[in-house]
Amino acid sequence: MEVERNKRMRIDVDKLPMKRLLAIDEIGNEQFPPEKSNEEQRLSAIHRIDFSLVVEKEKEKEKEKEEKDKVLSKSKDGQQQQQPWQGLMENLRQAQHELSVILDLISTVEANDSVAVAMMQRPKLLPNEALADFAVSAATKVQRLRHLGKYFKQCSKTMELQVSKEARFYGSLIRLQQNWKVKRQRMGISEGFTFDLFDSRSLSGADSTVMTRPSPMSTIIIDQDPSGMLAIQLPQKSCRTLCLKFLGDDDSACRIKNNTSEKKASSSGSDIAQQPSVKEALSDEDVSGSIGTTHSILRDIHRSLFEEKVFEMVNREAFNNQSSQGINVTGMRQDFLQLVIGQDSSLCLSLVLSEPERENKGKDGSYNEDGSESGSSSALAPILLPADDKNPTRSFSKLALSSKLVPGLQIYLLSIVHQEALSRAKEGHSSCGSLLAHFCMTVAHRVFSNKVLSILENLVSRVSYVELVSHPTWHSRTSSWSLRLKVPEASSVFDGGYQKPQTKRSQFLTKVVIKDGQISLRGQSSATIVASFTGDATEPHSINTYTCDLEDLPMLILHQVASQVIQWLHDEALVVGMKTSRDLLCLNVDLEQGDTLSLMARVDPDDASVCISWALVIPAVTDDAVNFSFNQTDSDNPGLKFLGSLSLESLYSALMDLANFCGNGAVC
Amino acid sequence: MNKAGAPSGGGAGNGPTASAAAAAAQKQRSLLQRLDNDISNIVDSFSVLVSVSRVNEPPVRNSQEAFLMEIRASKLVQSGDSLLKLVSELKQTAIFSGFASLNENVDRRIQAFDQEAETTDKLLERIGEEAATSLKELESHYYSSVSRNFVHE
Numbered sequence: 001m002e003v004e005r006n007k008r009m010r011i012d013v014d015k016l017p018m019k020r021l022l023a024i025d026e027i028g029n030e031q032f033p034p035e036k037s038n039e040e041q042r043l044s045a046i047h048r049i050d051f052s053l054v055v056e057k058e059k060e061k062e063k064e065k066e067e068k069d070k071v072l073s074k075s076k077d078g079q080q081q082q083q084p085w086q087g088l089m090e091n092l093r094q095a096q097h098e099l100s101v102i103l104d105l106i107s108t109v110e111a112n113d114s115v116a117v118a119m120m121q122r123p124k125l126l127p128n129e130a131l132a133d134f135a136v137s138a139a140t141k142v143q144r145l146r147h148l149g150k151y152f153k154q155c156s157k158t159m160e161l162q163v164s165k166e167a168r169f170y171g172s173l174i175r176l177q178q179n180w181k182v183k184r185q186r187m188g189i190s191e192g193f194t195f196d197l198f199d200s201r202s203l204s205g206a207d208s209t210v211m212t213r214p215s216p217m218s219t220i221i222i223d224q225d226p227s228g229m230l231a232i233q234l235p236q237k238s239c240r241t242l243c244l245k246f247l248g249d250d251d252s253a254c255r256i257k258n259n260t261s262e263k264k265a266s267s268s269g270s271d272i273a274q275q276p277s278v279k280e281a282l283s284d285e286d287v288s289g290s291i292g293t294t295h296s297i298l299r300d301i302h303r304s305l306f307e308e309k310v311f312e313m314v315n316r317e318a319f320n321n322q323s324s325q326g327i328n329v330t331g332m333r334q335d336f337l338q339l340v341i342g343q344d345s346s347l348c349l350s351l352v353l354s355e356p357e358r359e360n361k362g363k364d365g366s367y368n369e370d371g372s373e374s375g376s377s378s379a380l381a382p383i384l385l386p387a388d389d390k391n392p393t394r395s396f397s398k399l400a401l402s403s404k405l406v407p408g409l410q411i412y413l414l415s416i417v418h419q420e421a422l423s424r425a426k427e428g429h430s431s432c433g434s435l436l437a438h439f440c441m442t443v444a445h446r447v448f449s450n451k452v453l454s455i456l457e458n459l460v461s462r463v464s465y466v467e468l469v470s471h472p473t474w475h476s477r478t479s480s481w482s483l484r485l486k487v488p489e490a491s492s493v494f495d496g497g498y499q500k501p502q503t504k505r506s507q508f509l510t511k512v513v514i515k516d517g518q519i520s521l522r523g524q525s526s527a528t529i530v531a532s533f534t535g536d537a538t539e540p541h542s543i544n545t546y547t548c549d550l551e552d553l554p555m556l557i558l559h560q561v562a563s564q565v566i567q568w569l570h571d572e573a574l575v576v577g578m579k580t581s582r583d584l585l586c587l588n589v590d591l592e593q594g595d596t597l598s599l600m601a602r603v604d605p606d607d608a609s610v611c612i613s614w615a616l617v618i619p620a621v622t623d624d625a626v627n628f629s630f631n632q633t634d635s636d637n638p639g640l641k642f643l644g645s646l647s648l649e650s651l652y653s654a655l656m657d658l659a660n661f662c663g664n665g666a667v668c
Numbered sequence: 669m670n671k672a673g674a675p676s677g678g679g680a681g682n683g684p685t686a687s688a689a690a691a692a693a694q695k696q697r698s699l700l701q702r703l704d705n706d707i708s709n710i711v712d713s714f715s716v717l718v719s720v721s722r723v724n725e726p727p728v729r730n731s732q733e734a735f736l737m738e739i740r741a742s743k744l745v746q747s748g749d750s751l752l753k754l755v756s757e758l759k760q761t762a763i764f765s766g767f768a769s770l771n772e773n774v775d776r777r778i779q780a781f782d783q784e785a786e787t788t789d790k791l792l793e794r795i796g797e798e799a800a801t802s803l804k805e806l807e808s809h810y811y812s813s814v815s816r817n818f819v820h821e
Contacts, residue, residue: 137730138723144734145721148741155745162752170759177763178773184764467811472800 165228168282172230172291173222180298182222193222195232197302199309215305220298227282229290232297239304240335240351242311244410247338247346304354310417311335311351317436327440342444342517405446412476413439441516442476448550449479449514455554456481456512462611465648466561471511483510483523485561487568488649508564510557520547523560524567554605559584562601562612565648569599569655576659586617589658597658599651614651616641702754706747713744 023031036044108115125133173182173193181196198218217235225231315337318329331338335351416435460468460483471480485508510523522545548556566587573580579590585601598617605611618639646654717740720733762769810816 134723140730140734141721141723144737148717148737151741152745155748159748159752166752166756166759170756170763174759174763178777182763184760464816467807469807470800470803472796472803474796 161228165224168228168287169224169230172287172294175291176230176294176298179295195220195222195298197298197305199305215308217301218305220301229282229287230294232294234297235301239301239354240308241304241354242307242410242414243348243350243352244406244413245348246406247348300354306418307414308351310414311337311349313417314349314413314436314439317434321434321437327434327437339440341440342447345444345447347440347443405443405450409439409443409446412442438476445477445479445514445516448517451550452479452512452514452519452553453481455550456483456557459483459554459557459605459611462607462609463558463561464645465565477516479514481512483512483557483561484508485510485564485568488652505568508561508568510560510564512553512557518547519550519553520545521553521556521560524564554611555603558603558605558611562603565612565651566599566601568648569651572652573655573659576656578655578659587655589655591658599654599658610645612645614643614646616643616654699754699758702750706751706754709747710744710751713740713747716740717744 025031105115176182176195183194183196185192185194196219198214215237217237217239220235221233223231223233315332318327318332318337318339321327328340329337330340330346331348337349339347339349341347416439420435456468460466465485465487467484467486469482469484471482473480487506487508489506508524510521513520513522522543524543546556562585566582566585569587570580570582573587573589581588581590585603587599589597589599591597595618600615600617602613602615603611604613607613643654717737720737720740723730
């Protein structure tokens with residue numbers, strides 16, 4: 001309170017702090033309100049500000065703006081086009097702002113400053129922008145799916161090819177496994193399959209402990225061509241086959257032609273390269289054909305291996321048992337063996353290339369003649385034996401016969417070796433002794449029996465009433481034939497008036513049996529030839545058996561036949577009541593008045609046309625009935641009437657004519 | 669086709685030893701496991717592919733899903749390839765390890781070949797008899813023929 005001199009006083013009265021009064025409690029202590037933080041003080045200060053005036057001002061401004069906008073939109077159309085651009089500009093500004101924020105963020109991070117990012121809010125998209133984004137996403141996804149679709153198609157094609165290839169390959173392998181041994185070989189990283197054609201069985205009887213080494217050809221590598229078909233790699237070593245022939249006979253077909261296809265399944269690459277477009281066109285028939293071809297090739301190789309083993313066995317036996325079992329070796333070198341068969345034949349065994357291999361090598365010009373045939377470059381040259389040309393009438397065509405014999409002999413050799421191997425495998429022991437000795441004896445027998453056959457055919461061709469009948473024995477060292485002398489029936493000879501009883505027999509047989517080079521004759525005759533020389537008359541109608549040599553065979557047979565004819569004539573003469581007696585080759589007829597007429601047979605094996613000829617001899621007229629000769633003419637010896645070669649009917653007629661002269665009650 | 673490693677019909681006592689049977693069973697289990705894995709991989713990959721084919725709004729997620737689809741597709745194809753290899757392996761096992769079937773096949777072939785050999789022997793025998801008969805007939809025809817008699821007349 002100030003007292004002014006003008007006698008006026010102003011009193012300022014402070015308001016009563018009601019809040020403070022109210023805050024004083026009964027006791028008298030003042031309860032001070034809690035202290036406020038700076039924020040709360042700030043906020044409370046802000047709340048005390050009156051913003052109503054400002055709000056009113058803002059509202060007025062907005063109204064003015066709206067009015068202005070309405071005026072502008074109504075008046076000018078061109079300004080409307082700026083709105084979308086303005087929107088775009090606005091969006092770009094916002095984008096620029098966001099990018100600047102991001103760049104700031106990046107620079108802050110690069111400066112190793114820590115940044116606290118509270119929130120990033122994506123600007124709300126307009127509907128068309130959202131749909132555009134969605135469309136782009138959908139298109140992208142569709143494109144991805146299409147790409148995947150193509151990828152799956154490609155993979156499915158590849159897998160189908162793979163499946164079909166594997167089906168073909170394993171199907172072929174399983175089918176071939178039914179007949180061949182398949183092995184799996186792991187060669188380093190890669191794995192492969194092979195056909196194992198090795199046969200561990202030893203073919204040698206004596207050396208059963210000899211272990212046979214597997215040939216390089218016995219392992220065939222299995223390959224797969226691009227089309228999935230099973231293919232085999234042919235071995236480097238060529239297939240060889242066993243060749244059998246007689247020395248000096250180069251034309252004999254010593255190799256059995258294999259009826260197999262010469263098409264190779266596959267080689268290293270040339271055949272595969274020729275089938276680029278076959279992948280898709282392969283059918284079951286193609287696969288079966290390929291399997292068949294592969295099977296044939298394997299069979300050829302297996303056969304070649306077996307024949308090599310056979311040759312090895314033969315070689316070993318020839319070397320070991322040369323002198324003991326009658327095996328005569330005259331030539332031996334690599335892949336070549338020469339044996340003497342009998343006395344004048346030489347058999348050559350060799351291993352030669354198979355025909356396709358030889359053709360291929362011949363084309364290349366690199367054919368090696370060593371080991372193939374009896375060339376002159378061998379260290380041990382084969383010995384050539386002189387041919388038997390002493391008796392051209394008895395000689396036979398070696399070439400013709402050898403060409404017939406050789407294939408059969410080769411088959412027989414392979415067959416007996418195979419049988420031996422089988423029997424050893426089953427029973428554990430060999431069924432027979434030396435195979436080579438047996439084979440040599442078989443060959444000798446074959447050659448010898450051919451000679452005998454040629455002699456018999458020669459004889460039969462010159463004697464009209466003798467027939468040659470073959471008796472197959474089905475034994476490798478036994479051959480048999482019969483010489484049949486068919487005598488005419490009595491009723492067929494006579495015509496009208498004569499009543500003749502039937503003879504007991506209609507034929508005479510002479511059996512020729514050959515066993516291992518030994519000829520045995522078995523026949524019925526009035527007397528044996530041997531007995532005729534010794535003068536010992538044997539029982540008539542006896543069956544005689546005797547052996548002879550090849551040189552004596554024709555003579556003995558002719559004697560046999562002639563004696564059989566004499567026997568028959570004698571029987572016929574007895575039937576008609578004639579008094580006759582017989583000798584080996586002579587029929588003596590007792591005539592009237594005590595005379596005797598002899599019908600004599602003359603045998604000459606060397607005669608080109610006639611072997612048996614006949615003559616009538618009257619011993620009473622001839623000076624020397626014993627020492628007459630068939631070479632004498634009728635004029636030289638009046639008691640001899642040479643009749644020549646007569647048929648049986650003619651002989652019978654002659655006999656019947658003689659019956660008229662018998663006069664002993666003979667019925668003629 | 670026999671299952672890989674399956675023991676022979678006679679049981680472990682008659683055929684392979686116990687350890688071999690155990691190994692075979694283990695091999696069988698592993699192969700079945702591989703098969704199950706491959707099949708399940710294929711199924712899972714395909715189901716993921718189908719589920720991921722939906723188009724989502726954020727483009728970033730679509731790119732992610734695109735990569736996922738490629739991976740799953742590769743995995744599907746790889747599982748298929750693995751199945752093919754499994755089949756090849758099974759075929760090889762059948763060829764080389766199916767001893768029961770191999771032995772059975774060998775016995776069957778032996779029987780077939782024995783029968784074939786017997787048939788061939790009978791056939792050869794018959795051929796021989798027919799050849800002998802024919803030879804006899806031919807000889808009789810020849811020796812009774814006019815030409816042979818004409819030569820000798």
